[in-house]
Amino acid sequence: MTPPLTRRRTPDSADVRRRILDAATALFARDGFDATATSAVARAAGVPKGLLFYHFPTKIDLLRNLLAERLPASPLCGVASVVVPGDIAASLVALHAELGLDQHQSLVLRIVVFREAQTHPEVGEHVRRLRAGLVAVTEEVLDAASVRPLGPEDRRSAARTFVAVVLDHANAERFGGAESDIEGAARLLAGGLYAGQRAR
Amino acid sequence: MTPPLTRRRTPDSADVRRRILDAATALFARDGFDATATSAVARAAGVPKGLLFYHFPTKIDLLRNLLAERLPASPLCGVASVVVPGDIAASLVALHAELGLDQHQSLVLRIVVFREAQTHPEVGEHVRRLRAGLVAVTEEVLDAASVRPLGPEDRRSAARTFVAVVLDHANAERFGGAESDIEGAARLLAGGLYAGQRAR
């Protein structure tokens, strides 16, 4: 009585796909794309090498599908949840937490992606879209959190700066160099935005 | 008439070493460390493969020596030259220009280094030292540029934020995603620092 849903694949097949992508995610993140052998992905996923290439005809397809299926370019569903009205700094910190760039898969993927951005053009494109999405959402948060309207230039500069801090933070974390502090940046940017307004 | 005293190596040998490192720099930057074959480095340097391994017994030694000889962890000789007294924003922008992360070999090397930081621990260590040096020099610049003494926390947060922007900028440039604006960040941070002071 249950309809076949929208899947053409066997449950088994879907599971295999998922396990392969899980394994690829973990290994790419740990060792990098180039340094990860497809055989290692297959082993980690518990499938024979041939099956990996049945699902992903070339190695780069693994990365491609990782991006397409697991790393949406639009990083957030709604902005409302993180906004603390009247407190720009707190809103930015909440945004950073909500983005979850520091933890779990998301981080892992983004890092992989940064590393391969140069070598694989399509990956670079994805990274550019991701960055643009982050800037856009940050601008929204700034607008919603500010009690006064923000100048478009300041708003954009603040958003870009914050995104740079967030991405650099994620990037730095992987080799233990995460010295940057999100809170400090948020506080200074909030101050700078109001100072800018005042100056006008 | 006497040969140069500061060299233990023959001029030829020194020249070969230099050509190899030049070639390695260019190729690592373009293709990444993993994707660059030692044979490609030898070919680009115009030396036989055997000679390359005579000078650098393993591939990672190439990277190691690149760091040791060409990428000083202390990024600047003097701070005075970039400081615009009384204008924090202008000083930061001048600092960025002086660092020269955007151009020439320096950039190239740093990028390579970022990419391999995770995979090769010693490279990660170098990157950490570089970041610490950048933060320290930025703090110095902030202190020298500010007309009023800065709170240590604010100063450090501002320095870290600015370094994050600078590194993210360099990092993003390589795949054409360089949206960040140094000037905007400098302006907002300057504003934020004074706003913070006032608030105290």
Next chain:
Amino acid sequence: MTPPLTRRRTPDSADVRRRILDAATALFARDGFDATATSAVARAAGVPKGLLFYHFPTKIDLLRNLLAERLPASPLCGVASVVVPGDIAASLVALHAELGLDQHQSLVLRIVVFREAQTHPEVGEHVRRLRAGLVAVTEEVLDAASVRPLGPEDRRSAARTFVAVVLDHANAERFGGAESDIEGAARLLAGGLYAGQRAR
């Protein structure tokens, strides 16, 4: 109203078989037997891979069945149609046209067959039978066209020579090297046969 009696297979099944063999013919001809993947045959035929192996348990079975069903070893039904009494040369040219080695599927198959003759013994056997059949039919044509009885040796030599020309012509066509001229060979052989007779 009754289903066709000469078929043991369902119409569908017969259709699938035919489509598979059609696809195999085309691909083997274009790329060679070894270089054609069974999956490519299945795709070209529009059938799932499993079904292909249901009908033809191994890859070589495809070739075997191609020979058995589509490349009769006796190349001609009747000889009368091509004979021009009294004109050996014209008869040979007509024979060549009738054989149709230069065009359509027949050519395609024969070429495949030549290529694999060495590697697959049973294919070689088929090629030998085909050649023998061609020689036999050519001898018949020579006999029927000649106004005088031909010596058996000359007749056989002429037939073999003509068959060699015809096969080489077909063989050469596939890589654009078809320089041989059927008409010239026919004319010279006709002349040679009469010259031989006179000398006796």
Next chain:
Amino acid sequence: MTPPLTRRRTPDSADVRRRILDAATALFARDGFDATATSAVARAAGVPKGLLFYHFPTKIDLLRNLLAERLPASPLCGVASVVVPGDIAASLVALHAELGLDQHQSLVLRIVVFREAQTHPEVGEHVRRLRAGLVAVTEEVLDAASVRPLGPEDRRSAARTFVAVVLDHANAERFGGAESDIEGAARLLAGGLYAGQRAR
């Protein structure tokens, strides 16, 4: 005191090259190009796989070098040695023997070449040149052997026919189908040429 000749390669290296080409010749001839694994060539040559690819970067380079170094497109040095003045048939038979298409490496190579002519364009080109060279040399032989001047059309047709017979003969031999007789063809063509002359 002996000059280094014209070799830049080590004697060893030259030997390795030769052994690899020998092995490739034998295996390509026996099994075909596509069906011969590079590992099989290396094993037969007694060298590690890596060394094979050091000398011949890709598999097709093996075939390319085989053609360039061992299968001259001009098949004969001088024509005089095979000509029997006044006896066209005997001259053709001698030509065939001199060409040596039936025996040794030459045969082997030509067969390989025929098989791959379609799939690998450059090989096809070589085959075309070879055929043209054979026709040209055969025409020379016919001219030198004939006591009377031959019409250009007849001469060319006879040459093409003879070359077709010779090539088909070589081609057929590999799967035991060598029924064609060179002598018979030579005799009939000789007769045909004179018959043609008389008729004019």
Next chain:
DNA sequence: AATGAATGAGAATTCATTCAT
């Protein structure tokens, strides 16, 4: 009969490194 996922042996090629000369 039909299906397409699963399997694993093997293909071509790459590459860091060694070593005899």
Next chain:
DNA sequence: CATGAATGAATTCTCATTCAT
């Protein structure tokens, strides 16, 4: 110091064939 041939393990990818459903 210099050289480039030699080495073989590892890599990405292919493919005929099987099999559970």
